[in-house]
Amino acid sequence: MSTVRDDQSIWEGLSKKGVSRRDFMKFCSTMAATLALPSSFVPRIAEALEKKQKPYAVWLEFQDCAGDTESILRATKPTIAQIVLDVISLEYHETIMAGAGKAAEKARDDVVKNQKGKYIAIVEGAIPTKDGGIYCTIAGRTALDIAKEVCGNAAFTINVGSCSCWGGVPSANPNPTGAVGTGEAVSGITYVNIPGCAHNVENATATIVHYLTFGSLPPVDSHHRPLFGYGKRIHDNCERRAHFDAGQFVRKWGDEGHRRGWCLYEMGCKGPEAYYNCPTVKYNSGTCWPVQAGHPCMACAADHNWDAFGPIYKRLENVPGAGYQTSADKIGLGVAAVAAAGVAAHAIARAVKGKPKDEEDK
Amino acid sequence: MIKRIYVWEFPVRLTHWLNVLSILALAVTGIYIGAPYLFAVNENQFIMAKMRYVHFISSYVFTVSFLVRIYWMFAGNKFSRWRQFVPISKERLETLYGATAYYCFLREKCPRVIGHTALAGVTYLLLFILFLIEILTGFALYSQSHIGAFWTLMGGWLFAVMGEGTVRLVHHMITWLIAVFVIVHIYIAWLNDLSERNGLMSSIFSGYKSVEE
Ligand code: HEM
Ligand code: HEM
Ligand code: SF4
Numbered sequence: 001m002s003t004v005r006d007d008q009s010i011w012e013g014l015s016k017k018g019v020s021r022r023d024f025m026k027f028c029s030t031m032a033a034t035l036a037l038p039s040s041f042v043p044r045i046a047e048a049l050e051k052k053q054k055p056y057a058v059w060l061e062f063q064d065c066a067g068d069t070e071s072i073l074r075a076t077k078p079t080i081a082q083i084v085l086d087v088i089s090l091e092y093h094e095t096i097m098a099g100a101g102k103a104a105e106k107a108r109d110d111v112v113k114n115q116k117g118k119y120i121a122i123v124e125g126a127i128p129t130k131d132g133g134i135y136c137t138i139a140g141r142t143a144l145d146i147a148k149e150v151c152g153n154a155a156f157t158i159n160v161g162s163c164s165c166w167g168g169v170p171s172a173n174p175n176p177t178g179a180v181g182t183g184e185a186v187s188g189i190t191y192v193n194i195p196g197c198a199h200n201v202e203n204a205t206a207t208i209v210h211y212l213t214f215g216s217l218p219p220v221d222s223h224h225r226p227l228f229g230y231g232k233r234i235h236d237n238c239e240r241r242a243h244f245d246a247g248q249f250v251r252k253w254g255d256e257g258h259r260r261g262w263c264l265y266e267m268g269c270k271g272p273e274a275y276y277n278c279p280t281v282k283y284n285s286g287t288c289w290p291v292q293a294g295h296p297c298m299a300c301a302a303d304h305n306w307d308a309f310g311p312i313y314k315r316l317e318n319v320p321g322a323g324y325q326t327s328a329d330k331i332g333l334g335v336a337a338v339a340a341a342g343v344a345a346h347a348i349a350r351a352v353k354g355k356p357k358d359e360e361d362k
Numbered sequence: 363m364i365k366r367i368y369v370w371e372f373p374v375r376l377t378h379w380l381n382v383l384s385i386l387a388l389a390v391t392g393i394y395i396g397a398p399y400l401f402a403v404n405e406n407q408f409i410m411a412k413m414r415y416v417h418f419i420s421s422y423v424f425t426v427s428f429l430v431r432i433y434w435m436f437a438g439n440k441f442s443r444w445r446q447f448v449p450i451s452k453e454r455l456e457t458l459y460g461a462t463a464y465y466c467f468l469r470e471k472c473p474r475v476i477g478h479t480a481l482a483g484v485t486y487l488l489l490f491i492l493f494l495i496e497i498l499t500g501f502a503l504y505s506q507s508h509i510g511a512f513w514t515l516m517g518g519w520l521f522a523v524m525g526e527g528t529v530r531l532v533h534h535m536i537t538w539l540i541a542v543f544v545i546v547h548i549y550i551a552w553l554n555d556l557s558e559r560n561g562l563m564s565s566i567f568s569g570y571k572s573v574e575e
Contacts (some may be wrong), residue, residue, distance in 0.1 A: 233507060247402035247409030273506055273526040299526075308525030316396070316534060322573040328531060329397055332538025335541065339542040343549040349467065350553070 010212075011050040014086055024049075034206040034281060036217065036228045044201050048213040050186075054086070055112050055212070056119035058150055059093035062136050062143040063170040063179055064125025067198035074284075087208055088120060094138070112153050113335050120208070121154035123147065123164040126171055127185040130178030147186050156217060156314045157182055157191040160204050162300060165193035165224075172306035183224060192217055193224040194321035197300035202281050203229040221275075223303055234271035237279040240264065258294060268313040269296035276301040363574070369441045369476060370569045377431040378566055384424035385544075389537055391417040396534050421500055428493050441477035447487040454480040465550075472558065476573060482550075489543055492536050499533035 002129070008016070015026060028045045032038070045227040072085070073096070079324050090097075092108040099107055111119050125143075128135035133142035151157045159182050170179035194204045207226055210218045219228040235241065243249070244263040251257060251266055263269070274297050282289045291297055298312045299305040310317035316328050370378075391413040394400065394495070398541070402409050435444040449458045458480035460473035473479060478486065501517025506526075520529055555562040561572045 046442070064451055231509075236507060245408050245411035246405050247398060247400060247407060248405070249398055249401070273530075302526070304525070308527055310527040310531075315530075317525075317531045319531070319535070327397075328534050329393070329538075330533060332541070334546065335538055336541045339545045346465070347549070347553070353467065 031209045054089040055090040059122045062125035068124040071198040112237040121157040126163040126179035128177035135177040163193040165195040195301040234274045264296040270299035271297040274299040377427045380427040384420040387420040447483045449480040
């Protein structure tokens with residue numbers, strides 16, 4: 001895959017490919033902004049990319065939909081697309097590599113052998129663990145086996161997309177294949193999670209740029225997610241927040257409020273519990289994100305969002321044992337009504353029975 | 363002879379009425395937060411913002427009042443002590459049975475006690491547990507927009523135990539359980555006042571109960 005000679009720096013390789021200095025600096029600014037760094041860091045990032053060579057990378061795909069690969073390829077801001085693929089030297093990527101069969105496997109094995117402890121492993125997709133991991137095999141080897149070897153020998157692993165972070169869609173209840181994320185499947189590795197469904201290229205790239213610039217991975221939260229991308233709540237950065245505070249809500253698809261862009265809270269929006277820079281970095285080259293398009297947030301970047309956040313189009317989880325249609329408030333109101341009826345019945349029974357005689361039953 | 367006894371000291375009465383007022387405010391605003399029933403006609407009303415504001419102010423009143431009452435379980439007179447709420451003595455267990463039987467029409471008279479009956483005590487204990495869960499889940503939800511170690515300590519740690527959706531659901535459903543308590547509670551207070559003629563209703567205002575010698 002790598003078309004750039006190894007002794008070239010990242011910037012040299014880019015300029016040979018026709019990326020202008022101006023576009024390169026724009027890229028460095030975008031990265032500084034994504035990392036929540038002040039603009040004074042732009043020269044430092046540029047300097048790092050001028051000096052450093054491309055790190056080797058192996059991209060593994062397991063139980064996935066290739067959405068995260070698409071995400072990289074569709075980074076339509078032209079320079080970002082080029083640069084992302086050129087910041088790293090992608091030696092192995094099943095979907096986009098030209099090689100096939102034995103030759104492809106060899107390319108991967110070569111990196112693991114020759115660049116041991118120096119390359120970056122990028123994982124897309126969940127790893128099935130049930131029944132010896134047989135539900136995802138590549139060239140006769142289980143995903144678990146490949147991940148152990150490739151991630152185990154890497155400098156660090158970047159999990160792109162929710163599936164490799166904690167299991168994603170394949171791990172949703174009842175999780176028939178025992179799917180888990182890389183961090184859980186392969187113990188003892190250093191890794192960063194870049195969840196999202198699909199992940200946002202800008203966050204993955206910024207993580208690598210942080211590594212190239214500062215020599216370390218960015219600070220992360222308890223879910224191994226970089227704070228720069230997952231430290232802020234969607235609800236607090238949402239463009240519809242003014243409508244939330246005002247009390248203007250969409251109540252039905254296509255109603256007046258929906259057409260006017262009001263808050264999607266009542267349509268089941270999980271923005272109040274989701275942490276992601278989605279509203280600021282956005283998708284499709286920074287043009288749009290789900291809430292902007294009129295769909296409630298489903299907390300795609302949060303651990304186990306399929307099971308832990310309730311139905312996508314309802315605000316509250318279902319009350320255990322009650323059907324999907326029965327809302328928590330209906331049940332609550334019902335229980336309160338039963339209590340009121342019970343009290344009334346007691347009062348009536350007591351009136352019918354009459355007052356107790358005074359001296360009895362001390 | 364009818365004697366008036368000072369039963370409910372000031373902190374007991376104060377926290378009782380602070381609880382009543384703050385819970386009313388919390389329930390009204392909380393149900394709105396859960397399912398906004400008022401609809402803004404223009405952008406300048408800030409209904410949700412105000413509801414949340416009132417909810418958070420009341421939640422502090424409620425939390426402090428709750429903590430004061432817990433403190434008073436160890437500092438107050440014998441009618442407000444923790445022993446009133448935990449039926450472990452033989453005598454308390456007997457009145458627990460006696461009071462239950464009375465409300466089930468199995469006995470003519472309610473056991474005469476000056477403080478809470480053991481049944482009332484146990485009910486309040488369960489209620490206080492609900493309060494505690496409500497406060498913890500409330501602060502857990504609060505920690506979603508207030509990041510930091512303090513808020514994690516106050517309730518945010520719950521998310522390590524249960525999912526975000528579950529915390530919300532629990533916080534929401536306890537509101538209804540408290541409503542059930544209030545309905546039964548007011549009825550029983552009224553019933554007892556009538557049948558015992560002990561001035562129970564006014565006791566929670568004045569602190570005094572009338573007891574036959
Ligand atoms: C949100 C509403 C209410 C809650 C949560 C509540 C809770 C409580 C609690 C926990 C106690 C025990 C007192 C203690 O030792 O600290 C109590 C006692 C009492 N409450 Fe309430 N209360 C509520 C509303 C009311 C109302 C509206 C009335 C009167 C109309 C009332 C009348 C009484 C009386 C008479 C007692 C003393 C009875 C006893 O010894 O069990 N309460 N209440
Ligand atoms: C008796 C006490 C309380 C009652 C009855 C109550 C009731 C409610 C209800 C029904 C909701 C809506 C839940 C939903 O469907 O999303 C709610 C939300 C909430 N409550 Fe409470 N609550 C109480 C105490 C507290 C306390 C002590 C706190 C502590 C700070 C608190 C903080 C919150 C927060 C942060 C929310 C979410 C607000 C939002 O999403 O904007 N609550 N409450
Ligand atoms: S659309 Fe969702 S994230 Fe945006 S303000 Fe409404 S509830 Fe919050």
